[in-house]
Amino acid sequence: xxxxxxxxDLDFTxxxxxxxxxxxxxxxxxxxxxxxxxxxxxxxxxQVHPSHLSENNxxxxxxxxxxxxxxxxxxxxxxNNHVEAGGAWGGVSDTxxxxxxxxxxxxxxxxxxxxxxxxxxxxxSRSWVSxxxxxxxxxxxxxxxxxxxxxxxxxxxxxxxxxxxxxxxSLGGGVAAFGVELWQQKYQHPSPQQSPSHxxxxxxxxxxxxxxxxxxxxxxxxxxxxxxxxxxxxDPSLRSSSPHLTMSPIPACSPRGCVADDPGPALVSAxxxxxxxxxxxxxxxxxxxxxNAPTDEGLETFLNVPEEEEQxxxxxxxxxxxxxxxxxxxxxxxxxxxxxxxxxxxxWPLPNQYDQCELKLEVQPRSFHRAHYETxxxxxxxxxxxxxxxxxxxxxxxxxxVRLLLFIGTADERxxxxxxxxxxxRVTGKTVxxxxxxxxxxxxxxxxxxxxxxxNMCASIDCAGILKLRNADIELKKGETDVGRKNTRVKxxxxxxxxxxxxxxxxxxxxxxxxxxxxxxxxxxxxxxRFRPSSASMDGGEEMILTGSNMSAQSTVMFVExxxxxxxxxxxxxxxxxxxxxxxxxxxxxxxxxxxxxxxxQVQFYVSNGKKRRxxxxxxxxxxxxxxxxxxxxxxxxxxxPQSAPTPxxxxxxxxxTLSTVPPQSQxxxxxxPPLNTSTAFSTSADSQLGHTMSIKQxxxxxxxxxxxxxxxxxxxxxxxxxxxR
DNA sequence: GTAGGAAAATTGGCCAATGCT
DNA sequence: CTAGCATTGGCCAATTTTCCT
Numbered sequence: 001x002x003x004x005x006x007x008x009d010l011d012f013t014x015x016x017x018x019x020x021x022x023x024x025x026x027x028x029x030x031x032x033x034x035x036x037x038x039x040x041x042x043x044x045x046x047q048v049h050p051s052h053l054s055e056n057n058x059x060x061x062x063x064x065x066x067x068x069x070x071x072x073x074x075x076x077x078x079x080n081n082h083v084e085a086g087g088a089w090g091g092v093s094d095t096x097x098x099x100x101x102x103x104x105x106x107x108x109x110x111x112x113x114x115x116x117x118x119x120x121x122x123x124x125s126r127s128w129v130s131x132x133x134x135x136x137x138x139x140x141x142x143x144x145x146x147x148x149x150x151x152x153x154x155x156x157x158x159x160x161x162x163x164x165x166x167x168x169x170s171l172g173g174g175v176a177a178f179g180v181e182l183w184q185q186k187y188q189h190p191s192p193q194q195s196p197s198h199x200x201x202x203x204x205x206x207x208x209x210x211x212x213x214x215x216x217x218x219x220x221x222x223x224x225x226x227x228x229x230x231x232x233x234x235d236p237s238l239r240s241s242s243p244h245l246t247m248s249p250i251p252a253c254s255p256r257g258c259v260a261d262d263p264g265p266a267l268v269s270a271x272x273x274x275x276x277x278x279x280x281x282x283x284x285x286x287x288x289x290x291x292n293a294p295t296d297e298g299l300e301t302f303l304n305v306p307e308e309e310e311q312x313x314x315x316x317x318x319x320x321x322x323x324x325x326x327x328x329x330x331x332x333x334x335x336x337x338x339x340x341x342x343x344x345x346x347x348w349p350l351p352n353q354y355d356q357c358e359l360k361l362e363v364q365p366r367s368f369h370r371a372h373y374e375t376x377x378x379x380x381x382x383x384x385x386x387x388x389x390x391x392x393x394x395x396x397x398x399x400x401x402v403r404l405l406l407f408i409g410t411a412d413e414r415x416x417x418x419x420x421x422x423x424x425x426r427v428t429g430k431t432v433x434x435x436x437x438x439x440x441x442x443x444x445x446x447x448x449x450x451x452x453x454x455x456n457m458c459a460s461i462d463c464a465g466i467l468k469l470r471n472a473d474i475e476l477k478k479g480e481t482d483v484g485r486k487n488t489r490v491k492x493x494x495x496x497x498x499x500x501x502x503x504x505x506x507x508x509x510x511x512x513x514x515x516x517x518x519x520x521x522x523x524x525x526x527x528x529x530r531f532r533p534s535s536a537s538m539d540g541g542e543e544m545i546l547t548g549s550n551m552s553a554q555s556t557v558m559f560v561e562x563x564x565x566x567x568x569x570x571x572x573x574x575x576x577x578x579x580x581x582x583x584x585x586x587x588x589x590x591x592x593x594x595x596x597x598x599x600x601x602q603v604q605f606y607v608s609n610g611k612k613r614r615x616x617x618x619x620x621x622x623x624x625x626x627x628x629x630x631x632x633x634x635x636x637x638x639x640x641x642p643q644s645a646p647t648p649x650x651x652x653x654x655x656x657x658t659l660s661t662v663p664p665q666s667q668x669x670x671x672x673x674p675p676l677n678t679s680t681a682f683s684t685s686a687d688s689q690l691g692h693t694m695s696i697k698q699x700x701x702x703x704x705x706x707x708x709x710x711x712x713x714x715x716x717x718x719x720x721x722x723x724x725x726r
Numbered sequence: 727g728t729a730g731g732a733a734a735a736t737t738g739g740c741c742a743a744t745g746c747t
Numbered sequence: 748c749t750a751g752c753a754t755t756g757g758c759c760a761a762t763t764t765t766c767c768t
Contacts, residue, residue: 370729375765380728429727471763472736485737485762518763519731729768736763744755 337504343497346407346442347417350495350509356396359496359508362458363391367552367582368516371422371468381427381462382492382515385553385578389462390492390512397498398453406436406447406464409493410482411514416493418444420474421484422517424492425465436463451496466490466517488518513582528607528618535621538601540592544574547585551607553578557588559620561603570595570603593622600624 335354338344352359365382372379384390392404408422423445426438436449447464451457471484492512497505529548536542546557553576561570572591580587586607593601604617 372728373764377727377729427727431727468764488762732765732767734763734765737761739760740758742755742757744753746753747751 336507337500338497338507340497340503340505343505344507346409346444346446346493346495347415349415350507352508352510354506354508357498357506357508358395359494359510360393360395361390361492361494361510361512362393363388364513365390365461365492365515367513369466370519371466371517372425373468373470378425378427378465381432381465385581389460392451392459392461392494392510394451394457394496394498394508398457400499401450401452402457402496402498404449404451404459405439405441405495406449406461407441407444407493407495408466409491409511411489411491412487416491416511418442418493419490420480420482421469421471421487422490423467423469425467427463427465432463434460434463461492464492466515468517489514489516491515531618531620535600535623536590538593538597538622538624540590542590543577544588544590545585546588546607548607551581551584551586553581553586555581555586556608557586557605558608559591559603559605560617561601574605590622598624 336344336350344350363384363386366385369382370379382390394402394404406424408419408424409416410419424438424447425445426436426447434449436447439446439448445467449459449461449463451459469484474480474482474484491514493509494511495507495509497507500506528546531544531546533542533544536544555576557574557576559570559572559574560568563569570593572593574588574591577587577589593603595601600621600623603620603622605620606617
């Protein structure tokens with residue numbers, strides 16, 4: 001089906017797999033006439049990723065595909081001139097004949113594969129934004145040609161071309177070139193006599209870009225797209241369910257990004273004319289070098305990439321339909337098996353274990369890692385809590401090397417998916433021992449690491465850093481649903497494809513603990529909200545749990561005793577148990593008090609994330625009694641500074657009483673706190689100044705000073721008459 | 727190449743002033 | 748003329764991004 005004519009000498013056609021039930025309803029509109037197609041192989045029912053179904057078609061989940069990977073191919077009008085595209089994940093090229101192809105004049109100047117390495121295979125962090133931009137810029141053409149073809153554009157813009165074992169050709173660049181040209185015709189009304197060899201890249205000049213962009217960027221810093229920007233979720237109509245399959249009516253990229261799309265020599269030169277930091281430019285060299293340099297021997301074997309495919313010639317003219325539409329239909333309870341040609345999309349949930357096979361992150365990354373911007377140098381690889389690097393291991397399979405994928409995912413409450421504002425970044429250097437390669441899958445940068453039996457199917461992740469993309473660059477993408485601001489936590493996601501005897505691949509996935517990637521959060525002062533116990537033996541060694549915020553395994557906890565004049569009389573650092581720490585809690589061993597005394601000693605402790613980053617000091621009591629039966633629970637609210645907190649009583653034989661400032665039914669409790677066997681629960685009047693729950697030990701005959709707690713009234717938990725404060 | 731620190735720039739919330747109905 | 752509501756712009760703290768060392 002021919003749907004448009006963008007240039008006098010360029011007739012293009014989008015062809016899809018043969019008819020059948022369609023996924024989102026739109027593809028049916030672009031089905032080719034059956035008469036133009038050769039006989040079809042037996043139709044296989046295939047499942048579609050739910051995220052790619054329109055809201056109104058959630059019940060239509062299957063389509064019939066003639067090929068494992070329905071594809072769009074751009075070729076020249078004259079079939080004699082076209083260059084066959086490489087396959088994708090399964091040697092699909094073999095199956096291509098004269099159908100499902102779109103012919104374009106193969107003009108070297110239009111896109112010279114040798115000079116224009118794929119933007120999607122870029123090593124450059126900056127080029128990543130460019131990659132997105134190229135995808136974006138290419139998409140709008142479908143907006144203009146036919147609204148129903150928007151979905152077709154999504155397909156084309158989905159995953160880059162991937163070799164059977166993951167090697168990438170270039171999709172984005174070719175699409176970009178194609179799309180920008182059409183975009184120009186729509187928005188810039190170029191002369192019909194424009195040379196077909198005219199570079200679409202250069203045709204989008206910085207000036208034209210600025211004139212089209214809602215707000216130009218006068219400096220290197222991003223500016224608000226329309227003055228004072230409101231929350232980007234303000235217009236839900238512009239948003240799609242998947243930020244990675246989105247389109248923009250205009251190239252939503254900066255001039256730098258657009259230029260950087262396609263780093264041919266001329267463009268690299270032009271790029272250098274722009275105000276681009278040297279650090280950023282330098283990555284181009286790395287990128288080109290990466291593309292041209294021989295790969296590591298082991299990985300080369302592993303990837304098994306045909307040389308001609310590596311050259312990315314025909315591949316650059318080949319548009320791959322996302323694999324979402326083409327994998328085997330899983331049934332309930334079925335294993336996560338996929339055809340080699342149809343890996344699951346990156347936002348597809350996968351188990352970490354099936355049968356004997358398990359993918360496990362043996363060593364977790366530490367809870368924060370400052371990501372670097374494109375304008376910065378690398379900030380190194382992700383570190384582990386213990387100081388080394390994360391360690392991933394595949395157990396239950398060691399027959400042959402398998403490919404491990406690593407990407408940066410989200411850490412919010414929603415489904416794990418590639419993070420829009422962070423990308424994995426390959427770290428190189430003398431200290432890096434793990435061989436890896438960067439790829440682009442579904443517009444997400446992915447590291448490929450080989451797990452080999454010789455290494456017990458383990459890999460130390462010392463080659464993965466985290467790149468931060470500028471919020472403005474990402475949020476300007478039409479359809480982007482996430483906001484970058486305060487969206488600074490990520491997870492490191494690992495995937496592996498385990499070959500099965502029947503030829504399928506068993507896909508497993510595991511993700512790390514959340515990793516905070518912003519500098520600021522790392523700098524913020526730690527804050528202790530609760531701790532227990534509130535007293536301990538002077539002998540030390542007792543376990544203590546702090547909860548609050550801005551904590552980490554790298555935090556230190558200092559215990560100090562100060563004299564009346566404020567001088568430090570004693571100081572000791574607690575031993576933090578890093579494996580049991582998180583951003584909101586620290587587990588430590590209380591240090592021994594080395595002074596001989598028979599009386600309790602009031603000391604203080606604070607959490608430190610470095611100099612100038614200390615929490616407020618909290619009071620703590622060291623008692624010369626070894627036996628410590630009772631656990632106590634304290635809450636520290638802002639309205640109740642530590643010095644005014646209730647002084648705990650220390651008796652080994654007193655019953656508990658629990659004071660709560662919230663109704664009992666909503667009273668929070670510590671899951672680690674031992675049950676209170678003799679407790680009498682109290683609730684307070686609603687105007688209590690306290691905001692947290694308290695458990696207070698009380699001597700049986702001792703008056704509880706409620707006034708010091710900011711309480712006016714307490715009632716027994718069983719509803720009996722209240723105790724009035726006098 | 728890494729990393730820490732901090733300055734500069736941007737963003738978003740709040741609120742008063744202003745304009746319109 | 749007044750009340751109610753929406754819009755606009757300034758202020759400021761929080762956050763992001765860039766730069767320096």
